Amino acid sequence: MSGERTGAPLLRFLGITPGVRRKILLVAAASGVSNAMLLMVTNTAAVQGGGFFDLVAFIGLFALYAIGFRACFNRVTVLFEDAVERTRLRIAGKLRSLDLMGLNRMDSTAVYNRLTQQTAVISDAAGVLAASLQSAALVVFTAAYLASVSLPAFVLAVLVIGGGLLAYFRRSAEVNARMREASAHEMAFFDSIGDLIGGFKELKLNQGRSDALMARIAEAATAVRGLRIRTADLFNANYIFAYSLFYALLGVLVFIGPQYQPGSGADIMRLTAIVLFVIGPTSTVVAGIPAWAKATMAAGDIHGLEAELDRLTRHPQPETPPETPSPAPAPAFSTIELRGVDFQYRGGAETFEVGPLDLTIDRGEILFITGGNGSGKSTLLKLLCALYHPDAGQILLDGRPVGPEGVPAYRALFSAIFTDFYLFRTLDGADAIDPATVDSLLQLMRIDGKTRFEEQRFSTLDLSTGQRKRLALVVALLENRPVMIFDEWAADQDPEFRRYFYETLLPSLKRQGKTVIAVTHDEHFLHHADRLVKMEYGRIEPYRLHSHAE
Numbered sequence: 001m002s003g004e005r006t007g008a009p010l011l012r013f014l015g016i017t018p019g020v021r022r023k024i025l026l027v028a029a030a031s032g033v034s035n036a037m038l039l040m041v042t043n044t045a046a047v048q049g050g051g052f053f054d055l056v057a058f059i060g061l062f063a064l065y066a067i068g069f070r071a072c073f074n075r076v077t078v079l080f081e082d083a084v085e086r087t088r089l090r091i092a093g094k095l096r097s098l099d100l101m102g103l104n105r106m107d108s109t110a111v112y113n114r115l116t117q118q119t120a121v122i123s124d125a126a127g128v129l130a131a132s133l134q135s136a137a138l139v140v141f142t143a144a145y146l147a148s149v150s151l152p153a154f155v156l157a158v159l160v161i162g163g164g165l166l167a168y169f170r171r172s173a174e175v176n177a178r179m180r181e182a183s184a185h186e187m188a189f190f191d192s193i194g195d196l197i198g199g200f201k202e203l204k205l206n207q208g209r210s211d212a213l214m215a216r217i218a219e220a221a222t223a224v225r226g227l228r229i230r231t232a233d234l235f236n237a238n239y240i241f242a243y244s245l246f247y248a249l250l251g252v253l254v255f256i257g258p259q260y261q262p263g264s265g266a267d268i269m270r271l272t273a274i275v276l277f278v279i280g281p282t283s284t285v286v287a288g289i290p291a292w293a294k295a296t297m298a299a300g301d302i303h304g305l306e307a308e309l310d311r312l313t314r315h316p317q318p319e320t321p322p323e324t325p326s327p328a329p330a331p332a333f334s335t336i337e338l339r340g341v342d343f344q345y346r347g348g349a350e351t352f353e354v355g356p357l358d359l360t361i362d363r364g365e366i367l368f369i370t371g372g373n374g375s376g377k378s379t380l381l382k383l384l385c386a387l388y389h390p391d392a393g394q395i396l397l398d399g400r401p402v403g404p405e406g407v408p409a410y411r412a413l414f415s416a417i418f419t420d421f422y423l424f425r426t427l428d429g430a431d432a433i434d435p436a437t438v439d440s441l442l443q444l445m446r447i448d449g450k451t452r453f454e455e456q457r458f459s460t461l462d463l464s465t466g467q468r469k470r471l472a473l474v475v476a477l478l479e480n481r482p483v484m485i486f487d488e489w490a491a492d493q494d495p496e497f498r499r500y501f502y503e504t505l506l507p508s509l510k511r512q513g514k515t516v517i518a519v520t521h522d523e524h525f526l527h528h529a530d531r532l533v534k535m536e537y538g539r540i541e542p543y544r545l546h547s548h549a550e
C-alpha cells in the first residue's frame with residue numbers, strides 16, 4: 001500500500017508523539033464507548049422497561065460522551081493547528097536562509113499556494129477527521145455490543161464494513177490520481193491569474209493576448225471542475241455503496257435471518273436498532289475519507305516543497321553564510337577587494353559567466369560602473385555585497401578573505417538600491433527613527449507632499465516610479481551604512497534631480513566618508529566619479545573618461 005494511501009505524509013506532517021496519540025485515542029474511545037453504552041442502555045430499557053438507575057446511567061453516559069467528544073475535537077484541532085503553525089514557520093525560516101540564487105530558482109506561485117491553500121486544506125480537515133475518529137471508535141464498540149447480542153449478525157456486519165473499506169481502497173488509486181491532476185491544473189490556474197493581474201496593462205492593450213490568456217484560464221478552470229466532479233463522484237459512489245451494504249444488512253437481519261435462526265421479535269428489534277444506530281457514525285467515517293485523502297495529498301505537497309527547499313539549502317553556492325540570530329555590526333574598513341572572482345549562472349538553457357574579476361575599492365571613493373545591457377553590472381554588484389557567492393576567487397576586506405562566518409557582518413557594510421528594489425512600509429531592523437529626520441529627507445527628495453512618516457511607517461507607497469526610487473534613497477540614507485550601492489538610480493529621475501544626484505548628493509556622501517558604487521549610463525555625469533570601470537561580457541575593462549570625451 002502506498003504511503004499516500006495510508007496517509008503517511010499526513011501523519012509525518014502532524015508529527016504525532018506516542019503520548020499525544022494515546023491521549024487522542026483515549027478521549028475518542030471514551031466518547032465512543034459511552035455512546036455505544038448509551039445505545040445498550042436505551043435498547044435494554046426500551047425492550048425491558050427502564051428504571052431510575054437506567055435513567056441515571058443514561059444521563060451519565062451522555063455527559064461522558066459529550067465531554068469525550070469535545071476533548072477529542074479539541075485535541076485533534078490543537079494537533080493540526082500546531083502542525084500547521086510549525087510547518088509555516090519552518091518553511092518561512094527555510095525560505096529566509098536560502099541564498100539569492102536558490103530563491104531565483106523557486107517558483108513563487110507554488111510557494112504561496114502550498115503555504116496558504118494546502119495548509120488550509122489540512123486545517124479544514126481537522127474537524128471532519130476528529131468526528132470520523134470518534135465515530136470510528138463508536139462503530140468499533142457498537143460492533144462489540146452487536147457481537148454480544150448476535151454473533152452471526154456481527155460477522156455479517158464485519159463483512160459489510162470490510163467490503164466498504166475494500167471498495168474505497170480499490171478506487172483510491174484513481175481518486176488520488178484525479179486529485180493530483182486537479183491540483184496541477186489548479187496551479188496552472190493560479191499562474192494564469194498571476195499573469196492576469198501582473199500583466200493587466202499589457203493585456204488591456206493587447207486583446208489577442210488577453211483572449212489567449214482567458215482561454216488558458218477557462219481551460220484550467222474546466223479541467224479542475226471535471227476532475228473535482230469525477231473525484232466527488234467516486235467518493236459518492238463509495239458512500240452509496242457503504243449505505244447500500246447497511247441496508248442489505250438490515251434486510252438480511254429483518255427478513256432473511258429469522259427464517260434460519262428464529263429469534264424473538266425483541267432480538268430483531270434490538271439488532272435493527274443497532275444497525276440503524278451505527279449507520280450515522282459509519283457515514284461520518286466514510287465522509288471523512290475524502291478529507292483524509294485531500295489532507296494527505298496536501299501534506300505530501302508541502303513535504304515536496306520542504307524537500308525542494310532542503311535541496312536548495314543543502315547544495316548552496318560555496319560560502320553560504322550561516323544563520324545569525326542578530327545582525328552583526330559592520331566592521332570598519334579601508335579597502336574591499338575582489339580577487340579572481342568568478343561566477344556563473346547555471347540551471348537554465350543559457351549560462352552566463354562573470355569574471356575573473358579583480359577590483360579594489362578604497363574607502364571614501366566614488367566608483368562608477370558602466371557597460372552595455374547584460375554585460376554583468378548588476379551581477380557584479382550582487383557579488384560585491386555577497387548576495388551571490390563566487391564559484392572561484394575571494395572577497396577581501398582590508399586584505400583578509402571574508403569567510404562564511406564573516407559574511408553577515410560584511411553585508412552590514414552596504415545599503416543598496418537595486419533596479420528591482422523592494423520598498424517596505426516600515427523601517428524595521430533599525431532603532432526607532434526620529435520622524436523629524438525622515439521628514440527632512442522626504443523634503444529633500446521632494447516627496448514630503450506624497451507620503452508621510454507616521455507611527456514609524458510610511459503613509460503610502462503609491463508613488464510614481466521616480467518617486468519610489470527617491471523614497472528608496474531616503475531609506476538607504478536612514479540606514480546610514482558605510483557603502484552605498486546604486487544600480488541605475490538616476491535612470492528614472494527628471495533632469496533636475498538627476499543633476500542633484502550626481503552634483504550634490506554623491507559629493508555630499510563622499511564628504512561624509514561614505515563609499516559610493518553606482519552603475520550608470522549617464523554619459524554627461526561620468527566625470528563626477530573618482531574612478532570609472534566598464535563591464536564587457538562579464539569582465540571588468542578599464543574606462544578612460546578623457547579618451548571617451550575626446
Ligand SMILES: Nc1ncnc2c1ncn2[C@@H]1O[C@H](COP(=O)(O)OP(=O)(O)OP(=O)(O)O)[C@@H](O)[C@H]1O
Binds near residue numbers: 374
Ligand atoms: N537570475 C538569473 N539567472 C540566469 N541568468 C541571469 C540571471 N540574471 C542575469 N542573468 C544573465 O547574466 C547576464 C548579466 O546580467 P546583469 O543583470 O548582471 O546585466 P547588467 O549589465 O546589469 O544589464 P542591464 O544594463 O540590462 O541591467 C545577463 O545577460 C543574463 O543573461
